[in-house]
Amino acid sequence: MTKNEWMDVARTVIASRFIDTIEETELVPAGKVTYQFSAKGHELAQAILGQALRQGNDCATVYYRSRPLVLAAGMTYEEAFAGPLALSGSRSGGRDIGVVHHLPNTRGVTVLPASGDVGAQYTPCVGWAQAITYRTRVMQDESWAGAVAVxxxxxxxxxxxxxxxxxxxxxxxxxxxxxxxxxxxxGISVPSTFQTPGGNIAENLGAFRNLRIVDVDGTSPEEADRLITKTVEHVRSSQGPALIRVRVPRICGHSGADNQSYKTQEQKAEELARDPIGKLKEFFARKKYMDDGAWSTFTHEIEQEVRAACEAALAQTQPLPEASLTKAFYDGTMPRHGGLMADGVEPPISSGDKVEDGPRVNLIEAVKRTLDNELSRNNRVVVFGEDVGVKGGVHGATVDLQIKHGVDRVFDTSLSEEGIIGRAVGMAMAGLVPVPEIQFRKYLDPATEQINDAGTIRWRTNGDFAAPMVVRIPVGFSKRTGDPWHSVSGEAIFAHTIGWRVAMPSNAQDAVGLLRTAMRGNDPTFFLEHRAIQDTASGRGVYPGDDYLIPFGVANILRAGTRATIVAWGEMVHRAKSAVELMGADIEIIDLRTIIPWDTETVISSVKRTSRCMVLHEDTITCGFGAEIAATITQRCFQYLDAPVVRIAPPDIPIPYNKGMMDAVIPTIERVASELEILLAY
Ligand SMILES: Cc1ncc(C[n+]2csc(CCOP(=O)(O)OP(=O)(O)O)c2C)c(N)n1
Known part of the structure; x- marks a missing residue:
C-alpha cells in the first residue's frame, strides 16, 4: 500500500476504536445504545481488507463485528453512531440494530445486508460471486471482470x-x-477448539481442493497487508476462491452485555498486548510516515471528528413510528441494489393478452414454456436447482432448457437448499433474476434461515436493498398417492413469512400468467406447483401465449352461485368443483390463485351475496390459511352470515403413504360434498 492508503487504513482503525469506546463508556451506560458490539482488535485487518475492495463491483457480506470494514467502504461516522442509537439518520432508519450493517456502493464495494444469524452471510456471498462470473462471461460486461466477493x-x-x-x-x-x-x-464464551478440531480452521481445510488458504497475523501491519492484499489480488486474477484466517484478539466483551468472566487475567493481558493499534503506530514510525507527535495529533484530530459525529447523531430526530409499517414489499420506490430496475433495466413488456387458439398443455409444459420464453427475452434470468440442468428437473419442468439457453443460465446445483436460496439472494442483489427450483416443498426446510432473511431485506435496509426472485416448488400429493416427504403443501408458513408473495395456480393457464408476473416482479415470490395437476385433464388448458399476465391478488370466480361460497386454491379447486357438480347445488367457487396478496374484496362481496362460506385447503388446519380467511370474513361481514364459516382441511398430521389412509386425511370430493350439505342446512 502507498503511504496515502496506509493513512486511510489508520484513519479507519482509529475512528473505529473511538466509536467503540464512546459507545462502551458513554452511550451504553446512559441507556442510549442497547446493542453494542466492539471490533476492538479486529480493526487493522478489516481496514486493510477494505482498502483492497475497490474494483467497483466487489461485494462484502459482513457480520456484527464488521464496522471497520463498513467504515472503509464509506459509512460515515455519524451513520455509525446513528445505527445503534436507532435514530432517523441510520442506514436502516431505526429498523435494525445498527451493527447488522448494509451499505450501497459508493467506493467500489457493496456491503450486502448482514443478518443477525451467524453464518447466514456466506451463501448470499456465493450468489454475488457467481453473478460476477455471469455478468462477465454471459453478459460480457467488462465492468464486472476481476471483481471479488468477500x-x-x-x-x-x-x-x-x-x-x-x-x-x-x-x-x-x-x-x-x-x-x-x-x-x-x-464465540461469545466458547473457544474455537469447540468449533473445529484443534481450533484452526485454516489447518483443517488444508486438503480442500480448489481453495487457496492463508493464515495471517491480523495485528501485524506488514504481514496483514502483504497476505490479505495479495490474496484478494490472487482471487481477482484467478477468479477462484480463497480462505484467509486472520488471527486477531478480541479486546472487549462479545457485546456490551458481556462481562468476559470466562477469560483469565492472563488471557486478557495477552489480548491487550496484541493490540494492533500499538503495532500500527510503531509501523508508521518505522516507515517514517509519522513520529510520536504527529501520531498524537493525527489521533486527536480523528477523535474530534468522531466526537462531532456522535454529537450530530445524538441531535438526529427519532424515526417516525409509522415508518415501520412501510417497505415490507415493493411500493414503487426502487432499491439501490436488487432486481432489474435497480440496475436501470426495464423488464420485458407484455400486453397481458390471452391467446385463445393455442395448443392444449399440461401444467408442467405451461411452466416450461414460460421459463423458456422469459429466458429468451431477458438475459438476466437464471434457472437452477437440483437436477434442473441436464435432466430437466425431476418433474420435467426444465427439460431441454439447458440445451437451448446454455449451462450458465440453466444449471444443476449441488444438493444444498440453503446454498440454492442463499445464492439466489446474492444473485438478485447483483441484478440478476434468479428462478431456483426446490424439488419438493419439504426439502426447502434447510433454507429456512435464508428464506426468512431474504423476505425482510427491503424492510430492514429501509429500502436500500431487495432480493426479488421466484422460488418454484412442486407441492401437495401426487396423482397416485401422497407421503410425509413429497406431499407437503405448507403454504400457510409461506403466508406467514414476511416479505414474500405466494402464488398457487390451479391450472396451466393461470400458471403461465402468474409465473410471468412473478418473474417480472420486484419481490421474492413462492410459486407453488401442485403435483396432482402437473399432468391431469383438470389442470390442462389452452396455452395462453407468451404475453399472458395475471396480476397477483386477483381471484378467479370459477363458478357463480347464490347459496354458498367455496374459497379454495391449488388442487382443492378441482375437488370443490367436483363436489358441487356431484350435488348439483348453486354454489359459487372462488379460486384464490394467490395467497399473498389474497383477493379479500372478491371473497367478501361473494360471501355478502351467498351468506355461507366454506374454505377448503390441503395444508393442515391449525393456523392454516383458512383461519385467516375465516377471521377476515367474520370481521368484515359477520352480519351477512347465515352460518359460521367452515374450514375443511387435513387434521394436524403428516400425509400418509397408503392411498386409503391419505383419503382419510386430505378432504375428498365426497367429504366436501357432505360438509357442504351441512353448511347449506345450517
Ligand atoms: C444462528 C445463530 N446462532 C446463535 C447466535 C447467537 N450468537 C451471536 S454471536 C455468537 C458467537 C459468534 O462467534 P464468532 O463467529 O466466533 O464471532 P465473534 O463474535 O467472535 O467475532 C453467537 C452464538 C446467532 N446470532 N445466530
Whole structure:
C-alpha cells in the first residue's frame, strides 16, 4: 500500500476504536445504545481488507463485528453512531440494530445486508460471486471482470451450515470468493477448539481442493497487508476462491452485555498486548510516515471528528413510528441494489393478452414454456436447482432448457437448499433474476434461515436493498398417492413469512400468467406447483401465449352461485368443483390463485351475496390459511352470515403413504360434498 492508503487504513482503525469506546463508556451506560458490539482488535485487518475492495463491483457480506470494514467502504461516522442509537439518520432508519450493517456502493464495494444469524452471510456471498462470473462471461460486461466477493465471519461461524454450504459451492464451481475468517478464539464464551478440531480452521481445510488458504497475523501491519492484499489480488486474477484466517484478539466483551468472566487475567493481558493499534503506530514510525507527535495529533484530530459525529447523531430526530409499517414489499420506490430496475433495466413488456387458439398443455409444459420464453427475452434470468440442468428437473419442468439457453443460465446445483436460496439472494442483489427450483416443498426446510432473511431485506435496509426472485416448488400429493416427504403443501408458513408473495395456480393457464408476473416482479415470490395437476385433464388448458399476465391478488370466480361460497386454491379447486357438480347445488367457487396478496374484496362481496362460506385447503388446519380467511370474513361481514364459516382441511398430521389412509386425511370430493350439505342446512 502507498503511504496515502496506509493513512486511510489508520484513519479507519482509529475512528473505529473511538466509536467503540464512546459507545462502551458513554452511550451504553446512559441507556442510549442497547446493542453494542466492539471490533476492538479486529480493526487493522478489516481496514486493510477494505482498502483492497475497490474494483467497483466487489461485494462484502459482513457480520456484527464488521464496522471497520463498513467504515472503509464509506459509512460515515455519524451513520455509525446513528445505527445503534436507532435514530432517523441510520442506514436502516431505526429498523435494525445498527451493527447488522448494509451499505450501497459508493467506493467500489457493496456491503450486502448482514443478518443477525451467524453464518447466514456466506451463501448470499456465493450468489454475488457467481453473478460476477455471469455478468462477465454471459453478459460480457467488462465492468464486472476481476471483481471479488468477500464474506467476513468469526471462528464460531465456521461451524455453521451456511459456512460449509458456501465453501462447498465456491470451491466446487470455482468462484471469485474470499472467506475472511477473523479468529479471535471466542464465540461469545466458547473457544474455537469447540468449533473445529484443534481450533484452526485454516489447518483443517488444508486438503480442500480448489481453495487457496492463508493464515495471517491480523495485528501485524506488514504481514496483514502483504497476505490479505495479495490474496484478494490472487482471487481477482484467478477468479477462484480463497480462505484467509486472520488471527486477531478480541479486546472487549462479545457485546456490551458481556462481562468476559470466562477469560483469565492472563488471557486478557495477552489480548491487550496484541493490540494492533500499538503495532500500527510503531509501523508508521518505522516507515517514517509519522513520529510520536504527529501520531498524537493525527489521533486527536480523528477523535474530534468522531466526537462531532456522535454529537450530530445524538441531535438526529427519532424515526417516525409509522415508518415501520412501510417497505415490507415493493411500493414503487426502487432499491439501490436488487432486481432489474435497480440496475436501470426495464423488464420485458407484455400486453397481458390471452391467446385463445393455442395448443392444449399440461401444467408442467405451461411452466416450461414460460421459463423458456422469459429466458429468451431477458438475459438476466437464471434457472437452477437440483437436477434442473441436464435432466430437466425431476418433474420435467426444465427439460431441454439447458440445451437451448446454455449451462450458465440453466444449471444443476449441488444438493444444498440453503446454498440454492442463499445464492439466489446474492444473485438478485447483483441484478440478476434468479428462478431456483426446490424439488419438493419439504426439502426447502434447510433454507429456512435464508428464506426468512431474504423476505425482510427491503424492510430492514429501509429500502436500500431487495432480493426479488421466484422460488418454484412442486407441492401437495401426487396423482397416485401422497407421503410425509413429497406431499407437503405448507403454504400457510409461506403466508406467514414476511416479505414474500405466494402464488398457487390451479391450472396451466393461470400458471403461465402468474409465473410471468412473478418473474417480472420486484419481490421474492413462492410459486407453488401442485403435483396432482402437473399432468391431469383438470389442470390442462389452452396455452395462453407468451404475453399472458395475471396480476397477483386477483381471484378467479370459477363458478357463480347464490347459496354458498367455496374459497379454495391449488388442487382443492378441482375437488370443490367436483363436489358441487356431484350435488348439483348453486354454489359459487372462488379460486384464490394467490395467497399473498389474497383477493379479500372478491371473497367478501361473494360471501355478502351467498351468506355461507366454506374454505377448503390441503395444508393442515391449525393456523392454516383458512383461519385467516375465516377471521377476515367474520370481521368484515359477520352480519351477512347465515352460518359460521367452515374450514375443511387435513387434521394436524403428516400425509400418509397408503392411498386409503391419505383419503382419510386430505378432504375428498365426497367429504366436501357432505360438509357442504351441512353448511347449506345450517
Ligand atoms: C444462528 C445463530 N446462532 C446463535 C447466535 C447467537 N450468537 C451471536 S454471536 C455468537 C458467537 C459468534 O462467534 P464468532 O463467529 O466466533 O464471532 P465473534 O463474535 O467472535 O467475532 C453467537 C452464538 C446467532 N446470532 N445466530
Amino acid at each position: 464474506a467476513l465471519g468469526g471462528d464460531g461461524s465456521t461451524a455453521t451450515s451456511g459456512f460449509w454450504a458456501a465453501l462447498n459451492i465456491a470451491t466446487t464451481v470455482r468462484l471469485p470468493m474470499v472467506f475472511f475468517i477473523e479468529d479471535n478464539h471466542f
